[in-house]
Amino acid sequence: xxxxxxxxxxxxxxxxxxxxxxxxxxxxxxxxxxxxxxxxxxxxxxxxxxxxxxxxxxxxxxxxxxxxxxxxxxxxxxxxxxxxxxxxxxxxxxxxxxxxxxxxxxxxxxxxxxxxxxxxxxxxxxxxxxxxxxxxxxxxxxxxxxxxxxxxxxxxxxxxxxxxxxxxxxxxxxxxxxxxxxxxxxxxxxxxx
Numbered sequence: 001x002x003x004x005x006x007x008x009x010x011x012x013x014x015x016x017x018x019x020x021x022x023x024x025x026x027x028x029x030x031x032x033x034x035x036x037x038x039x040x041x042x043x044x045x046x047x048x049x050x051x052x053x054x055x056x057x058x059x060x061x062x063x064x065x066x067x068x069x070x071x072x073x074x075x076x077x078x079x080x081x082x083x084x085x086x087x088x089x090x091x092x093x094x095x096x097x098x099x100x101x102x103x104x105x106x107x108x109x110x111x112x113x114x115x116x117x118x119x120x121x122x123x124x125x126x127x128x129x130x131x132x133x134x135x136x137x138x139x140x141x142x143x144x145x146x147x148x149x150x151x152x153x154x155x156x157x158x159x160x161x162x163x164x165x166x167x168x169x170x171x172x173x174x175x176x177x178x179x180x181x182x183x184x185x186x187x188x189x190x191x192x193x
Contacts, residue, residue, distance in 0.1 A: 006042050010043075015073065020040060035065050038065050039065075042066055065077070088143075088148070089144055097137050097152055098152065098156050102158060106120045106125070107121055107122065107126040108120075108127065109126065130149055130150055131146060133149050
């Protein structure tokens with residue numbers, strides 16, 4: 001025959017007030033509310049089977065939560081830390097990758113004071129691509145894969161693609177394409193089928 005399990009009495013009036021308030025809350029996390037209700041029902045003298053039926057969960061869940069409350073108090077109502085997979089890179093490394101993508105690539109040509117084109121590092125990439133960003137991050141000591149760099153940049157809405165250089169010109173003699181030659185030039189229309 002299973003041993004009857006009840007929640008221990010509250011340690012003080014403050015603990016009882018917090019649990020009862022949490023059990024009746026509408027804007028708290030749902031799992032905390034349900035666990036607090038388990039404790040309150042247990043204080044009212046209900047057995048684990050009746051509490052489980054009332055809350056729509058398994059009796060073992062009620063037993064485990066009551067045991068945790070008895071051992072840890074109010075802190076036992078929450079989830080224990082450490083669930084889920086640990087992130088592979090830290091937030092600092094993630095920020096460094098984003099800053100790297102927003103920086104000027106070392107191989108990009110820029111005009112100096114004399115008007116000559118020069119790059120900071122002629123062997124560096126002229127524009128950021130996923131491969132060049134991954135290589136630069138690895139050179140900076142961050143162990144990261146190309147797919148992970150892509151996920152980070154997409155989540156932060158950071159562009160890693162270079163804008164098209166052929167759409168604009170820095171040449172002062174360049175004349176952009178003007179309007180059509182004549183307003184009387186007919187537009188070609190598709191033939192009906």
